[in-house]
Amino acid sequence: MELKELLGSSFECRCGKTHTVPTEKFFYAEDAFGSITGLIDTYSPASSCLIIADSRTYGVAGREIADLCKNGGAKCSCFIVPDHDGESPTVDDTTRDLLLNRTADSDFLLALGSGVINDLVKWVAFLQHKPYIVVATAASMNGYASANVAATIDGLKVLFHAAPPKAVIATPDILLNAPYELSAAGLGDVLAKPVSSADWRLNHFLFEDYFCQFSIDLLKDLEPVYLKNPDKIRNRDSDAFKALFTALFYSSIAMTITGTSSPASGGEHLVSHTLDMLATRKSCSHDLHGRQVGVSSILMAALYERILTIDQPRFSLPPSQVDETFWGALTPAVAKEYEAKLPKMSRAVEILNQPGNWEACKSAIKPHLIPARQLKECLRHAGAVHRYSDLRFNKAPVTQDFFVSVVSHASQMRSRFTILDIAVLLEIIPEETEELIVKWCK
Numbered sequence: 203m204e205l206k207e208l209l210g211s212s213f214e215c216r217c218g219k220t221h222t223v224p225t226e227k228f229f230y231a232e233d234a235f236g237s238i239t240g241l242i243d244t245y246s247p248a249s250s251c252l253i254i255a256d257s258r259t260y261g262v263a264g265r266e267i268a269d270l271c272k273n274g275g276a277k278c279s280c281f282i283v284p285d286h287d288g289e290s291p292t293v294d295d296t297t298r299d300l301l302l303n304r305t306a307d308s309d310f311l312l313a314l315g316s317g318v319i320n321d322l323v324k325w326v327a328f329l330q331h332k333p334y335i336v337v338a339t340a341a342s343m344n345g346y347a348s349a350n351v352a353a354t355i356d357g358l359k360v361l362f363h364a365a366p367p368k369a370v371i372a373t374p375d376i377l378l379n380a381p382y383e384l385s386a387a388g389l390g391d392v393l394a395k396p397v398s399s400a401d402w403r404l405n406h407f408l409f410e411d412y413f414c415q416f417s418i419d420l421l422k423d424l425e426p427v428y429l430k431n432p433d434k435i436r437n438r439d440s441d442a443f444k445a446l447f448t449a450l451f452y453s454s455i456a457m458t459i460t461g462t463s464s465p466a467s468g469g470e471h472l473v474s475h476t477l478d479m480l481a482t483r484k485s486c487s488h489d490l491h492g493r494q495v496g497v498s499s500i501l502m503a504a505l506y507e508r509i510l511t512i513d514q515p516r517f518s519l520p521p522s523q524v525d526e527t528f529w530g531a532l533t534p535a536v537a538k539e540y541e542a543k544l545p546k547m548s549r550a551v552e553i554l555n556q557p558g559n560w561e562a563c564k565s566a567i568k569p570h571l572i573p574a575r576q577l578k579e580c581l582r583h584a585g586a587v588h589r590y591s592d593l594r595f596n597k598a599p600v601t602q603d604f605f606v607s608v609v610s611h612a613s614q615m616r617s618r619f620t621i622l623d624i625a626v627l628l629e630i631i632p633e634e635t636e637e638l639i640v641k642w643c644k
C-alpha cells in the first residue's frame with residue numbers, strides 16, 4: 203500500500219484486525235515547513251500553538267518555525283524543556299507534570315525534536331486530548347508515530363499509552379546535518395526489525411499470539427536501500443536518508459496499527475532496556491537507544507543462527523528465581539515480569555519437545571531473518587557502532603564481562619518471550635554467551 207493511501211486510513215487486514223493509522227500526514231521535503239500553518243488551521247483553527255523543544259533542538263529550527271507561525275497568523279509561543287543534570291531532558295513523571303502545567307493554555311502542540319521531546323509531547327497531548335504535530339530533528343529512532351511512551355518512573359522503564367502525532371514533518375537539510383551519531387543510532391534501531399519480527403513470529407508459533415505480516419511487510423521495499431547501501435548513509439546521501447527516515451516512520455506505524463511494539467522490538471530491545479535500567483539504578487548515563495539496539499541486534503541474529511543449526515535440541519527449564527545479585531534494588535520489579543514469563547517457558551518446553559515441532563518452528567522463523575554478518579557489515583560500513591566496546595555506560599566503554607552479564611540476564615526483565623529465552627532453554631545462555639559475544643560483537 204502506498205504511504206499516502208495508508209495515512210489516516212482504516213482498513214481490514216488479513217491478520218483479522220481493522221487497522222487505523224492516526225497519523226494523517228508525512229512530509230519529507232526541503233519545503234516541508236510550508237505545511238505547518240495549514241496544519242495548525244486544519245487541526246485547531248482558533249488555536250494558540252505551543253512549540254516545545256529543548257535547548258539543542260530549539261537552535262535547529264525553533265525561531266524559524268515560530269516566525270512562520272506568527273507570519274501565518276497563528277498565536278504561537280515557545281517552551282524550552284529544561285535539561286536534566288546538565289544533560290538532555292528525560293522522559294519521566296516530573297518533566298511530564300512540568301509540561302502539563304505549561305501546556306494547559308495551549309490548544310495545539312508542536313514538538314520540535316526527536317526521541318525525548320517527541321515522547322514528552324505525545325504523552326502530554328494524549329493526557330490533555332490535544333492535537334500535536336512533530337518536526338523531526340534527527341533520524342534517530344522509530345518512535346515518531348508510535349502510540350507509546352517509555353518513561354522512567356522510580357528508576358524503572360514503564361510504557362504509557364500516548365497520542366500519535368497528526369503529522370510528521372522533516373526536511374532533508376535538518377536530518378542530513380544532525381549529529382551523525384544520531385542517524386547511525388536510527389539505523390541501529392531500524393535494523394532490529396528482522397530479529398524482532400522473528401521473535402514475534404516465534405510467539406505466534408508457540409503461543410498463538412496475535413501476528414500481522416502486513417505490518418512487517420511495510421518496510422519490505424525500504425530495507426534493501428539502507429541494508430545494501432550503508433556507505434550512502436555514511437556519506438549522507440539524501441535518498442538513503444529518506445529511506446532510513448521513512449523506514450523509521452513506517453516502523454512506528456507498524457507498532458501503532460498492531461497495538462504492540464512487537465514488530466520492532468524483541469530480545470535486542472531487552473538488552474538495551476537492561477542497560478538503561480542499570481544506568482538509572484546507578485544514577486549514571488547510558489548510550490543512545492539505537493546504538494545499544496544495533497549492537498544487540500547483531501547478537502540476536504547470531505543467536506538465531508546458532509539455534510537454527512541444532513537438529514535435536516534438549517530444552518530444559520531455567521531457574522525459577524531471578525538473579526538478585528545482578529538486579530539489586532531492581533529485583534522486585536524484575537521478579538514480577540519474570541514470574542509472568544515462567545508459564546510461557548514451561549509451555550515452550552512442552553511444545554518444542556514434541557516431535558516435529560522444532561523443525562516447524564525453525565521453518566516459521568527463518569524467512570524473517572537476515573544474517574548476523576550482514577547486519578554487522580551494514581552497521582560497520584555506515585560508520586555506526588557494531589561492538590560492545592563502542593558503547594558507553596557511565597561515560598566509559600562497556601567491558602566484555604559487563605556485556606556478557608547484561609546479555610545473560612536481559613531475558614528476565616520483561617515477560618515478553620524472545621530468542622533470549624530460547625537460548626536460555628537450550629542453555630546456550632549462559633554457556634556460549636561469551637563465545638558468541640567475542641565472535642560477533644568484539
Ligand SMILES: [Zn+2]
Nearest residue numbers: 215217414416
Ligand atoms: Zn494486520
Ligand SMILES: [Zn+2]
Nearest residue numbers: 344391491495
Ligand atoms: Zn527501538
